[in-house]
Amino acid sequence: MDAYTNFLAQKRIVDPMTGMNDVGDLPAFMFPHQHDIASWSLRRGRAAIFAGTGLGKTAMELVWGDRVSAHTGKPVLIFAPLAVAQQHIREAGKFGLSARAVKDQSDVGPGVNVTNYQKIGHFDLSLFGGICLDESSILKSVDGHYRTRLIEECSGIPFRLAATATPAPNDFMELGNHAEFLGVMSYTDMLATFFIHDGGDTQKWRLKGHAENEFWKWMASWAVMLRKPSDLGYPNDGYDLPPLVQNQHVVGVDYAPSLDTGLLFPMEARSLSERISARRDTVSERVEMAAKITPTDRPFVWWCNLNSEAEALAKKIPGAVNLTGADTDDVKERKLLDFTEGRIRVLVTKASLTGFGMNWQHCCDTGFVGLNDSFEQVFQAVRRFWRFGQTRPVNVHFIAAETEGAVVANLKRKEADAERMAASMVHHMADLSSATVRGMVRDRPDYNPTKPVILPQFLQASA
Numbered sequence: 001m002d003a004y005t006n007f008l009a010q011k012r013i014v015d016p017m018t019g020m021n022d023v024g025d026l027p028a029f030m031f032p033h034q035h036d037i038a039s040w041s042l043r044r045g046r047a048a049i050f051a052g053t054g055l056g057k058t059a060m061e062l063v064w065g066d067r068v069s070a071h072t073g074k075p076v077l078i079f080a081p082l083a084v085a086q087q088h089i090r091e092a093g094k095f096g097l098s099a100r101a102v103k104d105q106s107d108v109g110p111g112v113n114v115t116n117y118q119k120i121g122h123f124d125l126s127l128f129g130g131i132c133l134d135e136s137s138i139l140k141s142v143d144g145h146y147r148t149r150l151i152e153e154c155s156g157i158p159f160r161l162a163a164t165a166t167p168a169p170n171d172f173m174e175l176g177n178h179a180e181f182l183g184v185m186s187y188t189d190m191l192a193t194f195f196i197h198d199g200g201d202t203q204k205w206r207l208k209g210h211a212e213n214e215f216w217k218w219m220a221s222w223a224v225m226l227r228k229p230s231d232l233g234y235p236n237d238g239y240d241l242p243p244l245v246q247n248q249h250v251v252g253v254d255y256a257p258s259l260d261t262g263l264l265f266p267m268e269a270r271s272l273s274e275r276i277s278a279r280r281d282t283v284s285e286r287v288e289m290a291a292k293i294t295p296t297d298r299p300f301v302w303w304c305n306l307n308s309e310a311e312a313l314a315k316k317i318p319g320a321v322n323l324t325g326a327d328t329d330d331v332k333e334r335k336l337l338d339f340t341e342g343r344i345r346v347l348v349t350k351a352s353l354t355g356f357g358m359n360w361q362h363c364c365d366t367g368f369v370g371l372n373d374s375f376e377q378v379f380q381a382v383r384r385f386w387r388f389g390q391t392r393p394v395n396v397h398f399i400a401a402e403t404e405g406a407v408v409a410n411l412k413r414k415e416a417d418a419e420r421m422a423a424s425m426v427h428h429m430a431d432l433s434s435a436t437v438r439g440m441v442r443d444r445p446d447y448n449p450t451k452p453v454i455l456p457q458f459l460q461a462s463a
Helices: 002-010 032-044 057-072 084-095 117-122 145-153 172-181 187-194 209-222 272-281 283-293 307-316 329-340 375-382 407-438 457-462
Strands: 046-051 076-080 099-101 112-116 130-134 159-164 195-198 201-207 223-226 244-251 300-304 346-350 365-368 394-401
Touching: 032 046, 032 057, 032 223, 032 407, 046 057, 046 209, 057 076, 057 084, 057 112, 057 130, 057 159, 076 084, 076 117, 084 099, 084 112, 084 329, 112 117, 117 145, 145 172, 159 172, 172 187, 187 195, 187 209, 201 209, 209 223, 209 407, 223 407, 244 283, 272 283, 283 307, 283 394, 300 307, 307 346, 365 375, 375 407
Parallel strands: 046 159, 046 223, 076 112, 076 130, 099 112, 130 159, 244 394, 300 346, 300 365, 365 394
Antiparallel strands: 195 201
């Protein structure tokens, strides 16, 4: 019977809670949605919080870590992007919580410890009672270094929390990697259970028609997603976003009719290689326009795509500081903190380097002097400024050459697609998540036998 019971347990779709039975009172500074989500994640033990920027993920992570440490008698480690660790420490002080920034295992003390993902090799994760991943979209890549190491080394840790603002709703790979990190279900098992190949492309998966309801029910058993408090039935008081003003600037290109191509006018780039070539050929024109746009009396961040763009901007704009991939981690962290605390007025960087995790509500002006086709990077970069807690309209400038093609239009199309899919995800999960998060009843397996199993004679004889 034990073997049969174990077999049934393995077949359960809803992942039951394995955390604390009694969470106790949580800090009074938390908003109602933060209080209930933190309480739910502590009861769950292994949970994902997919909450929009500015909804208080940092506060929830810190409170979660504090309670897990007290419950397990072991320290908790929060992993965060570069420079975000220090941001967590400042937030902890503001909330009256205790947290320390650590660089290796020797720095670790009781309670909540915060470090950067880059330092993962300096810690023995088996010594912690809980691991929290801030900006857990780092799990996106199925063969990524951090993803593989975190899943393997955290598999025996009883409390795990993943928090991010943007699990791409159409990126089932990312959702599967979150489930695998949390020990809910492996990525491959998730695909086999709920999905089917989309035609002949084995990289594209779609939900099986009959499995859609079960998939969202399964998701809601271990993850909560909200873009604003009202998604889970809470009031939106204090969570109104200011206007977002998007300005598109098109740079003209000098062009002479070509005998080789027979064209009187420049043609828009259509392929990726053509767009890259168009960007390389128009660096000076786009930098010139960016320098004219940059205000002289308030903070500004320019996001670049090419090194040549960043280098030219840093030279063109007085006092601008360029944060590059070649900088050491310590130098990157210092530059980010200097901008956050007002010692740098104009920061030049790339979204791939610093577009995640930072809270920059002190700044309301930003721009992209160079664009790529990654909607996620643009989304994340803009939300460093346009987030709950920002009190001023946010101005975003997009500069593109006329030969680059419809780059901005493509980004807007991707944004509309992502918004529709996120709305669909919230729609499917809202009622399930609201009942789970706001209720205090632990999940029960679907299988609820009422009659004993009667074994056949031949099995009884062999027993």
